[in-house]
Amino acid sequence: MQISMTINGKEYSHDIEPRISLAQYLRENLNLTGTHIGCDTSGCGACTVTVDGAAAKACTLLAVQVDGSEITTIEGMANGNEMHPIQEAFKENHGLQCGFCTPGMVMTAADILKNNPNPTDEEIRHGLEGNFCRCTGYHNIVKSIQHAAEKINA
Amino acid sequence: METFIGKPIKRREDARFLKGAGKYTDDIKLMGMTHSAFVRSPYAHAKILSIDTAAAEKAEGVVAVYTGSDACGTFGVPCGWQVDFKNGETMREPLHPLLAKDKILHVGEAVAIVIAETLELARDAAELVQVSYEALPAVTCPKKAMEAGAPKVHDQWEDNAAFDWCIGNDRTEVEAALESAHHVTEMTYKNHRLAPNAIEPRSYISDYDVNADKWTLYTSTQNPHLIRLLLCAFVLGIPEHKVRVLSYDVGGGFGSKIYHYTEEALLTWVSKEIGRPVKWTSDRTEAFLTDAHGRDHIVHSKMGFDEDGKIVAHLTDEYCAMGAYLSTFAPAVPTYLHGTLFQGVYTTPLIHLNVVAPFTHTVAVDAYRGAGRPEATYLLERIISKAAKEMDIDPAELRYKNFIPPFNGTSEPGFQTQVALQYDSGNYHGVLKRGLEMLGYEDFRKEQAEARKNGKLIGVGISTYIEGCGIAPSAVVGSLGARAGLYEVGHVRVQPTGKVSVFTGAHSHGQGHETVFAQFVADKLGIHMDDVDIVHGDTDQVAFGMGTYGSRSLAVGGSAIIKSVEKVLEKGAKIAAHKLEAAESDLEYAEGKWTVKGTDKSISFGDVSLTAYVPHDYPEGVEPGLDFSSFYDPTNFTYPFGTHIAVVEVDPDTGKVDLQRFVACDDVGNVMNPMIVDGQIHGGVVQGVGQALLEEVIYDGEGQMVTGSYMDYAMPRADDVPNIETDRTTTPCPHNPLGVKGAGEAGAIGSTPAVVNAVVDALSHLGVTDIQMPVTPKRVWKAMQTQA
Numbered sequence: 001m002q003i004s005m006t007i008n009g010k011e012y013s014h015d016i017e018p019r020i021s022l023a024q025y026l027r028e029n030l031n032l033t034g035t036h037i038g039c040d041t042s043g044c045g046a047c048t049v050t051v052d053g054a055a056a057k058a059c060t061l062l063a064v065q066v067d068g069s070e071i072t073t074i075e076g077m078a079n080g081n082e083m084h085p086i087q088e089a090f091k092e093n094h095g096l097q098c099g100f101c102t103p104g105m106v107m108t109a110a111d112i113l114k115n116n117p118n119p120t121d122e123e124i125r126h127g128l129e130g131n132f133c134r135c136t137g138y139h140n141i142v143k144s145i146q147h148a149a150e151k152i153n154a
Numbered sequence: 155m156e157t158f159i160g161k162p163i164k165r166r167e168d169a170r171f172l173k174g175a176g177k178y179t180d181d182i183k184l185m186g187m188t189h190s191a192f193v194r195s196p197y198a199h200a201k202i203l204s205i206d207t208a209a210a211e212k213a214e215g216v217v218a219v220y221t222g223s224d225a226c227g228t229f230g231v232p233c234g235w236q237v238d239f240k241n242g243e244t245m246r247e248p249l250h251p252l253l254a255k256d257k258i259l260h261v262g263e264a265v266a267i268v269i270a271e272t273l274e275l276a277r278d279a280a281e282l283v284q285v286s287y288e289a290l291p292a293v294t295c296p297k298k299a300m301e302a303g304a305p306k307v308h309d310q311w312e313d314n315a316a317f318d319w320c321i322g323n324d325r326t327e328v329e330a331a332l333e334s335a336h337h338v339t340e341m342t343y344k345n346h347r348l349a350p351n352a353i354e355p356r357s358y359i360s361d362y363d364v365n366a367d368k369w370t371l372y373t374s375t376q377n378p379h380l381i382r383l384l385l386c387a388f389v390l391g392i393p394e395h396k397v398r399v400l401s402y403d404v405g406g407g408f409g410s411k412i413y414h415y416t417e418e419a420l421l422t423w424v425s426k427e428i429g430r431p432v433k434w435t436s437d438r439t440e441a442f443l444t445d446a447h448g449r450d451h452i453v454h455s456k457m458g459f460d461e462d463g464k465i466v467a468h469l470t471d472e473y474c475a476m477g478a479y480l481s482t483f484a485p486a487v488p489t490y491l492h493g494t495l496f497q498g499v500y501t502t503p504l505i506h507l508n509v510v511a512p513f514t515h516t517v518a519v520d521a522y523r524g525a526g527r528p529e530a531t532y533l534l535e536r537i538i539s540k541a542a543k544e545m546d547i548d549p550a551e552l553r554y555k556n557f558i559p560p561f562n563g564t565s566e567p568g569f570q571t572q573v574a575l576q577y578d579s580g581n582y583h584g585v586l587k588r589g590l591e592m593l594g595y596e597d598f599r600k601e602q603a604e605a606r607k608n609g610k611l612i613g614v615g616i617s618t619y620i621e622g623c624g625i626a627p628s629a630v631v632g633s634l635g636a637r638a639g640l641y642e643v644g645h646v647r648v649q650p651t652g653k654v655s656v657f658t659g660a661h662s663h664g665q666g667h668e669t670v671f672a673q674f675v676a677d678k679l680g681i682h683m684d685d686v687d688i689v690h691g692d693t694d695q696v697a698f699g700m701g702t703y704g705s706r707s708l709a710v711g712g713s714a715i716i717k718s719v720e721k722v723l724e725k726g727a728k729i730a731a732h733k734l735e736a737a738e739s740d741l742e743y744a745e746g747k748w749t750v751k752g753t754d755k756s757i758s759f760g761d762v763s764l765t766a767y768v769p770h771d772y773p774e775g776v777e778p779g780l781d782f783s784s785f786y787d788p789t790n791f792t793y794p795f796g797t798h799i800a801v802v803e804v805d806p807d808t809g810k811v812d813l814q815r816f817v818a819c820d821d822v823g824n825v826m827n828p829m830i831v832d833g834q835i836h837g838g839v840v841q842g843v844g845q846a847l848l849e850e851v852i853y854d855g856e857g858q859m860v861t862g863s864y865m866d867y868a869m870p871r872a873d874d875v876p877n878i879e880t881d882r883t884t885t886p887c888p889h890n891p892l893g894v895k896g897a898g899e900a901g902a903i904g905s906t907p908a909v910v911n912a913v914v915d916a917l918s919h920l921g922v923t924d925i926q927m928p929v930t931p932k933r934v935w936k937a938m939q940t941q942a
């Protein structure tokens with residue numbers, strides 16, 4: 001099937017099998033390997049991207065389902081070498097260890113802060129419910145997102 | 155001059171991870187690369203009657219299909235540790251075949267591999283492989299596996315025991331002391347099975363280059379050299395120097411990526427057969443079914459006390475599952491990494507542990523974060539808290555009464571345990587005191603008394619753990635059955651410009667070595683850490699190494715690097731002395747330069763480095779270059795310790811446990827980067843909390859795993875846990891140059907019993923004395939109803 005979409009501000013179009021997930025499409029066809037696959041069943045959130053501005057798990061969307069959409073992946077967050085404030089905050093607060101959940105965490109954080117620019121710790125934890133991190137115990141991820149909120153609001 | 159040790163330096167590895175530019179194995183694509191999918195058994199125990207691959211072979215895009223009847227079927231993966239029976243009988247060690255040929259021994263065991271042009275085509279074709287099985291009865295519980303008439307896992311032996319082992323004092327002596335003890339506390343429970351669940355699934359690519367007759371294996375491993383050694387020398391019989399193992403970024407390990415897995419060896423074999431690169435990446439259900447699990451001990455324990463509450467004896471019997479085959483370190487986990495910690499932080503004079511380790515129709519059990527030590531800590535810290543309740547002594551006080559007094563391991567000797575080890579240094583009073591202070595223990599007890607009046611169920615649980623890290627002195631582990639040395643390699647290459655490349659056999663999969671190792675190398679050389687690069691995860695670049703596990707990277711790997719740094723400075727001093735026309739003994743090294751004492755005559759590290767590579771005006775008899783590699787074999791384990799305290803509230807209507815506070819005061823020796831140590835503690839604690847409250851791998855009676863997905867296996871999510879309150883005391887390790895003890899596993903070791911102690915404490919006035927982990931709402935609610 002022929003699909004086309006805007007990813008990180010660039011137009012792409014491909015002829016792909018209808019069964020290919022958005023995550024597979026990003027990783028295999030576009031070499032955007034920052035979108036990770038930890039479970040392929042909506043459980044871990046490592047594959048989180050934004051589709052038309054809202055966070056979505058790319059492993060359980062078919063690429064053909066989002067034909068015509070505007071997608072942002074982790075590769076689209078930084079502005080060249082200048083990291084997005086959320087990325088900065090993760091670095092400053094040690095919000096990552098192995099880095100595997102990190103792209104999904106950053107994309108989810110962006111979604112949390114978009115909908116709630118001044119979240120409480122509890123609201124952040126609630127917002128992260130769909131994302132597993134096995135390394136950090138979440139403590140520093142929550143701290144990172146608080147810090148990112150401050151930066152963005154400043 | 156800027157120094158780096160002890161500072162919360164931000165990690166240099168973060169930029170690539172944050173931008174999605176990490177290089178995990180599944181991110182790598184090679185020219186002409188094929189993909190693979192496995193056909194796996196749906197039965198736990200079965201005879202394979204036939205395998206028909208004809209349809210799969212003819213399917214679109216299929217390159218090859220292999221089964222156990224092909225040449226790869228003759229290879230098997232070995233175990234790395236031999237623990238013999240206490241009666242002298244040799245450990246029973248079955249071959250772990252790359253593909254099952256006649257018999258299936260656990261659900262998920264591979265029977266065929268399909269290689270195709272794309273992953274989708276490989277998976278499609280795998281579904282066309284027809285296997286017919288004759289199902290047989292299975293046993294998954296380690297205790298039931300030892301009952302008469304239990305289904306046998308391996309037919310060649312008379313029962314399912316892989317070994318039956320003991321440690322400590324003479325059993326009859328311990329039994330006699332328990333007989334005459336003033337009070338005996340008894341516990342029977344299961345330290346249940348866990349799935350490690352690194353979020354990156356295992357992934358491998360093997361690439362055989364026919365012209366060079368060389369393999370490159372990209373693998374998500376914690377120890378690339380160990381994989382190469384096992385793969386070459388013990389599985390495929392291929393020359394070690396013809397294999398390059400690369401593990402770039404690895405998305406968490408927690409033990410599960412230490413082991414040499416059958417898929418790694420099989421892919422290596424396949425890539426030569428087909429003459430093309432081949433990739434396999436596990437999916438999450440495959441990970442549940444085939445990654446080595448942790449824990450799975452059935453425990454019966456007795457601890458005896460005198461009238462003052464001093465422990466007089468401790469006797470434990472355990473059944474510890476090995477799974478269907480012996481994984482790389484499996485036999486060491488419930489024995490030498492477990493029984494040797496039964497002293498805990500207490501002066502217990504008599505200790506005996508017996509471990510029966512049966513094969514079961516399950517995937518292997520091996521080291522999972524803490525490996526044997528969380529199981530030891532859970533037992534000691536639960537039983538002492540239970541004893542405190544029974545004897546009506548405050549649990550903190552009972553611990554204080556029994557602590558080994560402080561010792562620094564230098565002017566005061568180490569502490570000789572009853573279970574082989576000698577502790578290096580410790581101050582167990584200090585961490586408990588600080589932990590209680592952080593919590594506000596006395597105020598909490600008052601609050602609790604008030605809350606109880608209002609029907610509110612709140613509780614506090616203490617755990618004062620010790621662990622053995624910095625694994626390990628080779629001769630010691632060799633005498634205990636290890637088939638490898640456990641030293642580490644550190645190579646320091648000073649470039650002509652004075653920039654430094656460090657090659658380490660340790661491997662970072664989240665620990666931040668690229669930052670921390672540069673911090674201490676920079677300080678020791680008196681240069682900026684931007685001038686130091688850390689290289690790991692490549693057997694062609696790093697001379698050798700044993701990898702990262704057992705909280706060993708800094709204590710052992712760091713020490714190896716320090717040895718090389720010292721060699722650099724020693725040789726540098728010779729060159730400096732020549733250039734400064736002074737005696738070496740008149741020089742001192744500080745802030746990146748050699749100075750003639752008492753003068754302003756000096757030469758910088760950079761100038762000496764350049765001289766070493768442009769040796770025109772050069773000391774006689776000294777070789778050019780400034781490049782040293784060292785092996786460091788530790789003289790002892792290291793023994794971090796700490797106090798973890800949990801506060802919980804139990805919902806009286808539903809039994810749901812709310813973890814409200816978690817306080818951790820740890821002593822990991824000297825700290826290189828406090829930010830990273832805190833991060834390690836946070837992560838470990840939450841894994842331990844996961845075991846206490848949520849996680850459990852369950853096999854049903856037929857050996858089917860009923861928790862094989864994230865829908866069924868409950869891992870801690872962000873809203874299940876609070877912030878973790880951390881602090882430290884510092885008791886340096888006396889026997890390694892950085893004075894470090896290791897921090898990777900502490901969180902997972904100390905936290906689990908603290909949480910369960912807190913839950914029991916919250917319900918103790920209702921008569922609840924113990925609850926089986928994980929303390930789910932159902933179990934808590936039931937315990938409350940049974941007592942009421």
Ligand code: FES
Pocket residue numbers: 036037038039040041042043044045046047048057058059060
């Ligand atoms: S990979 Fe999409 S949620 Fe896990």
Ligand code: FES
Pocket residue numbers: 095096097098099100101102132133134135136353405406664
């Ligand atoms: S940083 Fe490793 S899973 Fe989150």
